[in-house]
Amino acid sequence: MIRVTNWDQLIRDGDEDCRAGEVELRDIARGFAGALFVSLPLLFTMEMWAVARTIPDWVLLVFLGVSFTFNKLYLDFAGFRRCAWQRSKWWDAVIVMGIGVITSLVTLVVTGTIKPGIDLYLGVKLVGIETMATSLGASVAINQLGSGDSSDDAKVSSADLKVLVGSLLGGFLFALNIAPTMEPKVIVLQQNWYLTGATLLLSLAVSYLTVALAAFDDRDLSKRKIVNSEWFEALVAYLVAFAISSMLLWVFGFATPLDPIQVWLPQAIALAYVTALGGAAGRLIL
């Protein structure tokens, strides 16, 4: 049975009672704002337009599926609603994907990237690749632009799991801005193996510094059973960052672990520097 909340039903939105219809529209508007705020740079990035022309169809489909799942996770901890007045986060994940499609399509059209004579399939792939980023922006809108969030702290019962989830979500969000670009590859061409090793150590150090040393917030490691030291947390977080970097390099066609190790490993380490920092921010926020 389909249930519909009356438009005039009063809902708590922040500190005031508002009509449910108005809150709904406001939530969706927040989603659009978050989508653009986080992902407009990627809509203006030529490498993303190029990736749309080269990414294999099945990779794009898989990554859209991964994005949908990540969006659901982001909605668990941030979201576009100030108050969690609707239960289904999976439906909200569908909505942020829709917001992502519309935001991407409108921006690509007004910037002339999608022109009237463009091949339909190419246009679809352009929208698809950009939707990954714009939908992600919509799913963290409140966290990026507002105060409070519709997260439910009870969902992550394990303190150890929070380390993994924070590293995963924060790292993915941050690295997505860099992963499509040529710069990690260019950086690797400028490096030798000593600099690559130094990058790896720097990534660990930055992750440790940001979370443990800088002490942005009080941390209680006694609740953890496995990841119960700062250095071990930095190591685990780096491994998550490395995995995310490898996945992003594969999606954007730069390298896979099936390539020679001299090709993919330095690129993964270079990008993991970015991902590790994003993961550190994710762990601070969670």
Added chain:
Amino acid sequence: MNEMSEIRSDDHEAACTAETEQTYSPTIAGWAARLVSLGLMVTLISAIAYQAVQPDTPVRFSSRIQQEDIRPNGSEYLVPVEMVNEGSQTALNVKAEVVVAGRMTEIEIPMIGQQEAVTYVVTAPQAPKSVTHRIVSYEAP
């Protein structure tokens, strides 16, 4: 009345706390957002999946002159030549030679996707009726 307001206020506060079980269904706008978003995603994924199961065709170029846009430039003519990639794969760093009214011009196309058209303007001694091209090289996808 005041008690009712308090009860209502409590209900609304309850809707915003993590511990409450009381949540609301979407409004009409919310349902519209759900259905439109679902429709867009199904369309997007179906279009990509449909293309994914089509057989691959190799990179193949066609060229034509945009007759309506030819314009004189001093004693010569500026001739727009449209190159189309009729294959299903993207070609990178394409080098081609186009011959217009007997004059050969080299062109380079950094990237051209499936069914994508790129227009180059070349000079010709007279207004041509046709164009031929020769692909010198391109980077395979």
